Amino acid sequence: MPTLMPPPVREGDDLLALRQEVRAFLAEELAAGTYRPTVDTWLSGWDRAFTTKLAERGWLGMTIPTEYGGHGRTFLERFVVTEELLAAGAPVAAHWIADRQVAPTLLRFGSEQLKRTYLPRIVAGEVFFGIGMSEPDSGSDLASVRTRAERVDDGWKVYGTKLWTSGGHLADAFIALVRTAPPAEKDGRVDRHSGLSQLLVRLNEPGIEIRPVISANGLHHFNEVLLDGAFVPDDHVVGTLGEGWHQVTSELAFERSGPERFLSTYQLANAVAGPDGDLDVAETGRIAGRLAGLHQMSLAIAAALQRGERPDVPAALVKVLGTTLEGDIADLVDLAMPAGETGGTAALARRAVQQRPGFTLRGGTNEILRGVIARGLGMR
Amino acid sequence: MTTDPTTVDPDLRKVLRDVLDGDLHDRLGQATTGVTLDVALWDQLSELGFTALTTPEEHGGSGAGWLEAAALLGESAAAARHLPFAESDLLAQWLLREIGCPPDDPATARTVAIVEPSGTARAVPWLGQVPVVVAARRQDDTLAVAELTPDEVAACATITPVPTHSGQPRADLTFTADLPEATVLDAATAAGVLDQLALRGALARAVQGVGALDKAVDLCVEHTSVRVQFGRPLTKFQAVQQLVADAAAEATLARAAVDAAVLDAAATGLTGPSSATKVAAARSCVGHATSVVVRNAHQAHGAIGTTQEHPLQLFTLPALDWRGEFGTTRDWDRFLGETVRSHPNALWNVVVGEPASDANPAVPGVGGRR
Numbered sequence: 001m002p003t004l005m006p007p008p009v010r011e012g013d014d015l016l017a018l019r020q021e022v023r024a025f026l027a028e029e030l031a032a033g034t035y036r037p038t039v040d041t042w043l044s045g046w047d048r049a050f051t052t053k054l055a056e057r058g059w060l061g062m063t064i065p066t067e068y069g070g071h072g073r074t075f076l077e078r079f080v081v082t083e084e085l086l087a088a089g090a091p092v093a094a095h096w097i098a099d100r101q102v103a104p105t106l107l108r109f110g111s112e113q114l115k116r117t118y119l120p121r122i123v124a125g126e127v128f129f130g131i132g133m134s135e136p137d138s139g140s141d142l143a144s145v146r147t148r149a150e151r152v153d154d155g156w157k158v159y160g161t162k163l164w165t166s167g168g169h170l171a172d173a174f175i176a177l178v179r180t181a182p183p184a185e186k187d188g189r190v191d192r193h194s195g196l197s198q199l200l201v202r203l204n205e206p207g208i209e210i211r212p213v214i215s216a217n218g219l220h221h222f223n224e225v226l227l228d229g230a231f232v233p234d235d236h237v238v239g240t241l242g243e244g245w246h247q248v249t250s251e252l253a254f255e256r257s258g259p260e261r262f263l264s265t266y267q268l269a270n271a272v273a274g275p276d277g278d279l280d281v282a283e284t285g286r287i288a289g290r291l292a293g294l295h296q297m298s299l300a301i302a303a304a305l306q307r308g309e310r311p312d313v314p315a316a317l318v319k320v321l322g323t324t325l326e327g328d329i330a331d332l333v334d335l336a337m338p339a340g341e342t343g344g345t346a347a348l349a350r351r352a353v354q355q356r357p358g359f360t361l362r363g364g365t366n367e368i369l370r371g372v373i374a375r376g377l378g379m380r
Numbered sequence: 381m382t383t384d385p386t387t388v389d390p391d392l393r394k395v396l397r398d399v400l401d402g403d404l405h406d407r408l409g410q411a412t413t414g415v416t417l418d419v420a421l422w423d424q425l426s427e428l429g430f431t432a433l434t435t436p437e438e439h440g441g442s443g444a445g446w447l448e449a450a451a452l453l454g455e456s457a458a459a460a461r462h463l464p465f466a467e468s469d470l471l472a473q474w475l476l477r478e479i480g481c482p483p484d485d486p487a488t489a490r491t492v493a494i495v496e497p498s499g500t501a502r503a504v505p506w507l508g509q510v511p512v513v514v515a516a517r518r519q520d521d522t523l524a525v526a527e528l529t530p531d532e533v534a535a536c537a538t539i540t541p542v543p544t545h546s547g548q549p550r551a552d553l554t555f556t557a558d559l560p561e562a563t564v565l566d567a568a569t570a571a572g573v574l575d576q577l578a579l580r581g582a583l584a585r586a587v588q589g590v591g592a593l594d595k596a597v598d599l600c601v602e603h604t605s606v607r608v609q610f611g612r613p614l615t616k617f618q619a620v621q622q623l624v625a626d627a628a629a630e631a632t633l634a635r636a637a638v639d640a641a642v643l644d645a646a647a648t649g650l651t652g653p654s655s656a657t658k659v660a661a662a663r664s665c666v667g668h669a670t671s672v673v674v675r676n677a678h679q680a681h682g683a684i685g686t687t688q689e690h691p692l693q694l695f696t697l698p699a700l701d702w703r704g705e706f707g708t709t710r711d712w713d714r715f716l717g718e719t720v721r722s723h724p725n726a727l728w729n730v731v732v733g734e735p736a737s738d739a740n741p742a743v744p745g746v747g748g749r750r
Contacts (some may be wrong), residue, residue, distance in 0.1 A: 001594035010644075241402070294633065
């Protein structure tokens, strides 16, 4: 089999010390009752105050260089901090998208002015982002987006609809993938990847309406963002006009490889696997082993990101395996959950089962990702 | 971040591939005819220093570590070259050094028989084919260790071959008399040595298993690329792509867990505080990956993959054998599960590879000894 993964990594003592620092912080916060551990907190645990506390400790924008107000730390350091926060079921949704993918995108493609405007505020936990990719008619087929931007003096006016924008009702901005030019023809064929651009859209601009899309369990994290002539100044174009597709696809490893792709139900796993749990002992071991393997994979990818590599195929592997596992954990617990059960574990299980369908959809469906893996194997 | 290397020298890997690779066709029938020790190849590999790879140089070995041993085991599994590398170097010679009797002929192929108090060692690898058997017999809490020639074995024990999927030689060894001239380890030493043997054997099988699984995925890609149905190669069908992608994902997860255990072994000699749980995670992941890879690989290959004339079975059958040696997959699942249950933080400790608990459950794997 071709080597699909970057080389393995052994965590050193410096990373362990950082883990212990985060654990001590979380223990204090838990004791003080500032957060209640639950599942899927990176999507639905929006808590500005908690984010501010993380920022004060230097755990936001960790990999952003110091010249942009960041902490100049490694992706491995960011990995252990985020992994500890996720395992603890801490509310990290507010800053998650900004910290995970907007910062790397701006660092790689953003103008000096964009970087100076937004990166220090991401580090401080003062500006929050959503994702502006999917549309009503563009899910897995992202290149079919129809949201378009029209040239005006000093900038662009954006028309169209973005969908599944988690946290959009609370976020300050998103980076939207929009068509700024018609697709070019190349060798007699339409190149629909051309003419797309990334625009940083401030969500409080006139011409933007944000409508809630309520999940079946009543949670509100999804939104529909209607853009009817929303203005984006020229200096909020991210990267190069027409290079949006290339830019979007180059950030996928950040989006798909992290520990949030296997730890969404960790709090539930811990509740049923520990000394007080009643999960079958062999199942407990199987799950622990898989989580340990996924930890190693995600860690190896963090090291690859640190080296400046773009481990898209490894990220797809983590996401396929991890999101399946975190969903299976929810289901496994539910199989033994009597109707009407109350109490902490039952509440976690209920939430996990309800959130589960999204695990293998968000950030690229597992079917799309298997295609990415097949390409990595040379099958397509 | 540690600066220790985490991958083996690519030149070594290339040498291993060159020397182990070769036509598979002469071995296609070995599941039924049985694997026999290729003495000529063993001698050739001895001259290259590969048969006593981790034996220290002062004892005539190559003085390499677990990274190199894992490369050797993985490449030999991926080439379907079954030789007693693990048994001889990682187990027998290690055990002889532990009891203070390092052999002066480290290139001689050996195996280890861990004899239960009942007097039987179950499914001993290469028994009857290697010139030396290192018998480790548990008596009360002590361990009696002796090196036996085939004649000495015949004098005090009977050999009963047991079935395997792949034709790799395994046999029960039942003692009818005491071990001659044994070195006896006291209870405390014996327990540690047995646990170490179990972990070493279990990790070796995990490494071999994942080597075979990777090769099975390779064969899937190869087969689906050339096999044409409905006018197109099978690779063009999304359903087939997804089947193979899932197999590759499982093999990758297993590889990650195995790599972590091998790195731990390289650093601690498997005596570290989290060595046992890392080996357990590796064995669990490899065991379950074997289920998926074997199923999907056969599905992708169609009927030809079920035949003796197709090489797929040279990798799927050993993988199935190996996941049942030095503890079953279920044994290792339970070991991990019990570890996780021992303490509220133990699950997380296992996940991130930190020491999980002071009181480890009994290490599975040495002939159902507990």
